[in-house]
Amino acid sequence: MSPSGDQQSDVLEQSDYQAVGGAPAITAVVGRFYELVVADDRLAGYFEGVEMVRLKRHQVALVSQVMGGPVEYSGRDLRAAHEGMGISADDFAVVVDHLVTALTEAGVPSEIIGRVGAALGGTEADIVEVPSTGA
Numbered sequence: 001m002s003p004s005g006d007q008q009s010d011v012l013e014q015s016d017y018q019a020v021g022g023a024p025a026i027t028a029v030v031g032r033f034y035e036l037v038v039a040d041d042r043l044a045g046y047f048e049g050v051e052m053v054r055l056k057r058h059q060v061a062l063v064s065q066v067m068g069g070p071v072e073y074s075g076r077d078l079r080a081a082h083e084g085m086g087i088s089a090d091d092f093a094v095v096v097d098h099l100v101t102a103l104t105e106a107g108v109p110s111e112i113i114g115r116v117g118a119a120l121g122g123t124e125a126d127i128v129e130v131p132s133t134g135a
């Protein structure tokens with residue numbers, strides 16, 4: 001097979017993880033994501049006293065895994081990790097919004113953002129304890 005043929009199939013078959021630039025890119029996105037989260041008055045209180053280095057490491061692993069990277073999330077079960085925090089559906093939507101912003105700022109294609117959003121958005125039932133007020 002010609003080298004150019006191989007290259008083309010690599011492009012066609014690469015994971016979302018590879019497409020966005022792998023570990024360095026995802027680490028940067030997650031760093032920006034938590035910058036947005038802790039700067040948000042609606043959310044900052046939840047993260048007081050949380051060891052952010054460990055949290056970022058786990059979030060990088062989770063995002064990498066859902067993007068098809070060679071990484072396995074080994075943090076706590078998401079329901080256990082968020083239990084008792086009283087996270088509302090509105091808080092959850094705001095957090096997902098910040099992740100979408102961080103991905104968008106990094107130039108990640110909207111199709112990939114859609115897949116990441118769907119995968120992580122699917123964790124809502126495990127994380128949210130207080131239904132939306134509709135406000």
Ligand code: HEM
Pocket residue numbers: 043046047050051054055058059062075076077078081082087091092093095096120121123127
């Ligand atoms: C897309 C939705 C979310 C995902 C994928 C997610 C994911 C995670 C992950 C992977 C961890 C680390 C668990 C561990 O250390 O073992 C974590 C911890 C945490 N999450 Fe979330 N989370 C989400 C939404 C939220 C929301 C909406 C809030 C609050 C408004 C929140 C607050 C926290 C806090 C405070 C911790 C640290 C817990 C601790 O270390 O004691 N998360 N989350």
